[in-house]
Amino acid sequence: MLVSPSLLSADFCNLSKDIDMINESEADYLHLDIMDGVFVPNISFGFPVIKNLKNICNKPLDVHLMIVEPQKFIKEVKDCGAEFMNVHYEACLHLHRVVQQIKEAGMKVGVTLNPATPVSVLEDIITELDLVLIMSVNPGFGGQKFIQNSVKKVRQLRKMIDNSGSHALIEVDGGVNGETGKLLKEAGADMVVAGNYVFKADSPLDRISELKNL
Ligand code: DX5
Numbered sequence: 001m002l003v004s005p006s007l008l009s010a011d012f013c014n015l016s017k018d019i020d021m022i023n024e025s026e027a028d029y030l031h032l033d034i035m036d037g038v039f040v041p042n043i044s045f046g047f048p049v050i051k052n053l054k055n056i057c058n059k060p061l062d063v064h065l066m067i068v069e070p071q072k073f074i075k076e077v078k079d080c081g082a083e084f085m086n087v088h089y090e091a092c093l094h095l096h097r098v099v100q101q102i103k104e105a106g107m108k109v110g111v112t113l114n115p116a117t118p119v120s121v122l123e124d125i126i127t128e129l130d131l132v133l134i135m136s137v138n139p140g141f142g143g144q145k146f147i148q149n150s151v152k153k154v155r156q157l158r159k160m161i162d163n164s165g166s167h168a169l170i171e172v173d174g175g176v177n178g179e180t181g182k183l184l185k186e187a188g189a190d191m192v193v194a195g196n197y198v199f200k201a202d203s204p205l206d207r208i209s210e211l212k213n214l
């Protein structure tokens with residue numbers, strides 16, 4: 001399983017300590033949650049913070065934009081050194097255009113689905129995507145309870161991807177722990193985000209390793 005710990009649950013007074021831990025860990029990516037207080041009812045951190053973190057982080061960045069009109073910030077995300085730029089399906093009126101623009105900017109593109117959005121909305125664009133991010137909580141906050149229906153969505157998406165020949169990875173975000181991670185693995189997920197399960201643990205390194213070996 002690919003693992004992308006979410007910085008949202010890190011200690012914001014000691015970010016460099018937490019980045020050191022991530023650098024040492026078996027994590028594959030660092031997940032960064034950008035919020036605008038409009039698309040979601042919360043505000044997190046923005047591009048200046050991420051740009052600085054990139055200088056000390058040796059893992060590729062998995063950037064999750066919970067903002068309206070994400071196409072306005074493609075250059076900023078690219079300048080942060082992001083590997084994946086994830087935009088919400090619900091935030092893009094012209095999703096096909098946004099997907100092309102992200103690819104033209106030289107990043108891998110992910111499309112994120114809220115819990116109430118069915119995976120079927122991606123049928124006509126799935127072969128264009130590098131990743132689909134299934135939200136297993138309503139976006140905006142760390143530490144929420146996993147929505148069980150997400151397992152079914154992963155199963156449906158696995159089928160869609162395999163039948164279409166798409167190379168898209170399936171990532172799941174929200175309420176992931178050892179138990180829910182196992183269910184997601186069985187359903188066909190490739191990658192999990194984990195905030196609280198990693199950063200609020202006595203041994204974050206062990207938690208990352210546990211998810212890695214699911
Ligand atoms: C929620 C964010 C998540 C969050 C996950 O809106 O997208 O990435 O940090 O946190 P946990 O793993 O604690 O649910």
Ligand code: ZN
Pocket residue numbers: 006031032033064173193
């Ligand atoms: Zn996220």
